[in-house]
C-alpha cells in the first residue's frame with residue numbers, strides 16, 4: 001500500500017518535486033491553516049489500491065494508487081478529463097471497478113451494501129440533478145435515509161440533524177423553498193447540507209466551489225476544514241490550485257487517469273509540476289505569508 005506522504009506515485013510519468021519552502025507566518029483573520037508539511041499525517045482513512053475503471057473501450061482510471069489521510073482535507077487536482085469525477089464516483093461505488101479495491105479504515109467498500117456504504121460516505125456531485133420540484137428541507141432529509149428504519153418516518157432527531165446541516169452550509173434560509181427554483185449556488189449549499197445530514201465519515205466533494213461566489217467558495221472550504229477538525233475525512237476535486245495550497249493537508253494529482261504525484265500541497269504543487277501537468281507557465285510566490293501560484297499561458 002502506498003504511504004500517504006509519498007510525493008511521487010504512479011509509473012506513467014515521473015515528476016520532479018522540491019523541498020518544502022519554510023512555513024509562512026500566520027495571517028491575522030486567516031482561515032485555520034492545514035497542518036505544516038513536516039507534521040505527520042495519521043493513518044489513511046481511505047486506501048486506493050490499483051483502481052481501474054473503463055467505459056466501453058475507454059480506460060478512465062488506470063492503476064490508481066493512493067492514500068487519503070483520516071480527519072484531513074485532501075484535494076484531487078488535475079486537468080479536465082484527468083479522471084477526478086470518475087475517481088470520486090468509483091470510491092462511492094457509482095461506477096464499477098474493473099480491478100483494484102477501495103478500503104475505508106481497512107474495510108473493502110466493495111463488500112458493503114449500498115445502505116452500509118451510505119452511512120459511511122457521502123458524495124456531492126458536480127452536476128447533481130437540479131430540476132426536482134421538492135421542498136428544500138425534504139431534499140436535505142434524504143441524507144437521513146441510510147440511518148432510518150426502512151419504512152420509518154423522519155424523527156425529531158433526523159429533523160434536528162437536517163436543520164443543523166443546513167445551518168452549517170448557510171442553507172437555513174432556504175427551508176420551505178422549492179428546490180427547483182433555487183440558483184446554482186443555493187442548490188450547491190442544499191446538496192452539501194444533504195451530504196452532511198448523512199453524517200458521513202468520508203465526505204467526497206466534486207468541485208464544491210462551482211457556482212459559488214468568492215465569499216461562498218471560501219466559506220465552503222473553511223467548512224471542509226472544520227469538518228476535518230471534527231474527524232471527518234474530506235476528499236475534494238478542486239480546479240483552483242491556490243485553494244488546494246491554502247486549505248488542504250494532502251493532494252493527489254491525477255493526469256491521464258492515474259496519480260502522478262501525491263503529498264503535502266506545498267511539497268507537490270511546485271511550479272515545475274503544475275507546468276508539466278497543466279501545460280501552463282507557473283510561478284510560485286509567497287505573498288502576505290501565503291504560497292500562491294500565478295499562472296500564464298504556455
Ligand SMILES: Nc1ncnc2c1ncn2[C@@H]1O[C@H](COP(=O)(O)OP(=O)(O)OP(=O)(O)O)[C@@H](O)[C@H]1O
Nearest residue numbers: 055056058060078079080081082083084085086087
Ligand atoms: N461513460 C463514458 N464513456 C467514455 N468516456 C467517458 C465516460 N465517462 C467519462 N469518460 C471520459 O473519462 C475521462 C475522465 O472523466 P472525468 O469526468 O472523470 O474527468 P475530470 O477530471 O473530472 O474532468 P473535469 O475537470 O473536466 O470535470 C474524460 O476523458 C471523459 O470524457
